[in-house]
Amino acid sequence: MKGYIHSIETMGLVDGPGTRTIFYLQGCPLQCAYCHNPDAIRLRGGEEITPERVVEIAKRYRPYYGQEGGVTFSGGEPLLQGEFLQKSLELLKKEGYNTCIDTSGIGNPAHLPSILPLVDTLIIDVKAFDRASFSELTMTDGFQGYLTFLANLDRYGFQGQVWARHVMVPGYTDNEQSMRDYASILRPISHRVDRIEALPYHTAGVEKYRRLGMPYRLEGVLPMDKDRAKELETYANKVFAEGLQKKRRETELTNQEKFKILRDHEVVSKEEQTAMFASLRKLPLLSEVAEEDVDAVLGEIILSNFKAGDYVFRTGDSPDLMYLIYEGQMKIFYNTIDGDEQIFYIYRDGDFVGGLNLLVQSPYRYVGQALTDCKIVAIPKATFDRYFYDSSVILRSVLTKSFERIRWTEELIQRLATSNASMKTAGLLLKLVKRIGVETDEGIRLELSMNREELGNYSGLRRETITRKLGQFKDLGYIELLGNKVIVIKDLDALEAYVL
Ligand code: SF4
The missing domain is CATH 3.20.20.70 (Aldolase class I)
Structure with a gap:
């Protein structure tokens, strides 16, 4: 050269x-x-x-x-x-x-x-x-x-x-x-x-x-x-x-506003709060906190309800909160130069996001938006530094999660660059099987929180293409479509053959 x-x-x-x-x-x-x-x-x-x-x-x-x-x-x-x-x-x-x-x-x-x-x-x-x-x-x-x-x-x-x-x-x-x-x-x-x-x-x-x-x-x-x-x-x-x-x-x-938004959504019912606190104590994240500090931690974190479609964080938000999904689903995406939405992850109960941002003090690069009604726990940076920072178990778990996400992003890039529409659709269905699949007598049932457009954004396909591909898979007997929100996987092996 x-x-x-x-x-x-x-x-x-x-x-x-x-x-x-x-x-x-x-x-x-x-x-x-x-x-x-x-x-x-x-x-x-x-x-x-x-x-x-x-x-x-x-x-x-x-x-x-x-x-x-x-x-x-x-x-x-x-x-x-x-x-x-x-x-x-x-x-x-x-x-x-x-x-x-x-x-x-x-x-x-x-x-x-x-x-x-x-x-x-x-x-x-x-x-x-x-x-x-x-x-x-x-x-x-x-x-x-x-x-x-x-x-x-x-x-x-x-x-x-x-x-x-x-x-x-x-x-x-x-x-x-x-x-x-x-x-x-x-x-x-x-x-x-x-x-x-x-x-x-x-x-x-x-x-x-x-x-x-x-x-x-x-x-x-x-x-x-x-x-x-x-x-x-x-x-x-x-x-x-x-x-x-x-x-x-x-x-x-904006940070003050962000806290205000969380406070506005804050769980207000005493019973709900008590129930959430009780199960939060069982989470691995809190199990590492010394017994005498647990109440202080629970007093500092913010438990909030979000409606489907609400934004939890946006690109450029400063790294002063990490989020734990207590219940529901949240999508993480960014808007491409062409104005399309590229979904990276769908997070659900027990997942957390923002740990690495707190550790390396890097602003959020993506948008977090509730896909379904969600309950989200926000952990302020000061709380993280005081109670979590010294725990090797917590740090390892933040790093492991980050690594898993890097690996998933690499796979996504590879899939978007090298796969055709059938492979992308099959790959997406298999991913969903792992995340939300429920075994039933009829097959593996996927209860979707995403519409066709969002499914397309998750897999790098246009809405029309993913709709057409799902239709083809249905005609081939690989899947069954029950309305817009439920897919039943009938032939897992056939889908796996596309991506292996
Ligand atoms: S950018 Fe302008 S000043 Fe610089 S080399 Fe090109 S023409 Fe010359």
Whole structure:
């Protein structure tokens, strides 16, 4: 595999943390008016290089990297050579290098889930703050794609930090309103942003355009005053920090609201509460709590009733509660980029969710919604830390559950990617047999809490497809359909043959 590079800088100090080797990749889909590397825009050209050669060069300069330094891919637009970039990052990561990409976010999104988890620092060029200025500056209509890139960083698996960069051109963005817009564009990724920069426009590249016989679109625009750029950069950082503070206050409010929702749903009947407390004491989770602490724990947890369709938690909720399903069923899902719902799990009596979120302090990434009327126990983080944190049995059970879910998600991904509709439908039915199947004289009875649409979302099929497939299985005598909510499995072996 080969990539194309424009040049290499061996001891770069500004493109990522510490001292770095910078590979400037050839090719860029944009044509920024101020680009000082117009010769890097063409994809084919420059020098060929292999990912292995990248690592060899990095090895030579490794002694200079220290604690923070490493390798940066800049451009051009590095994401344009997705496969080469991915392979290079994989090899570098294997050897423990710190990695950075300097990007304008415009590249083939198909590569992003394999590239972004391998990146420690993402330098994001913020070209402009609205569609019209973006088009004028870059000669493309990529603003919406750019915003989608930012909004989906976490979903693509990016875990690192962001350095935001904007080239400030006099007469264009050298004003406070633009800096407020700059801060606002970064708001959706504020939890990742570590640095916000405004680089003063300079005219060092103009000569290159003359030599190449290319027109220079900013002809006559003077270099940006460095002090003024610094002043405005400070202002952008101040506005951004204020936004963070506001967001934190809003989150705190949301947390208060979240507790209020739980309190609003709280079980009020004394008899019901006593009965729940009695059986909660038998749960493995509470069986580990010292006898003298059980009453204190039961006094701090919140027992709530939820109606089918109620939300229990949502994407982005802070990790300050874990949930135990005492009775009923809850679905865990996220909305895909296409707006579809992808269901990951159906939890039922005795299942818990959020233990790992509490342990590693990671916000909820999915939505939890009651599928049936549910009774849910919410355990606040403070209670978890005080009474559960030191129990190896509880920690092991949280980790085991997390592992089971990772395994199930891997299976789901494999099933969605490699199975046809019959296999997916059979796989789903077998999963349901394990979870809710009841042996009867007629066969294994599945009492469903999901409608056809949700069954489809669980198995990666459209509603019409799953309805058609169930109809086919019925005609083949594998199953019997009793209305919309009951399926009786008549021939388990036939279904298993699809997935084995
Ligand atoms: S994104 Fe960078 S390389 Fe591409 S045109 Fe703009 S300034 Fe030049």
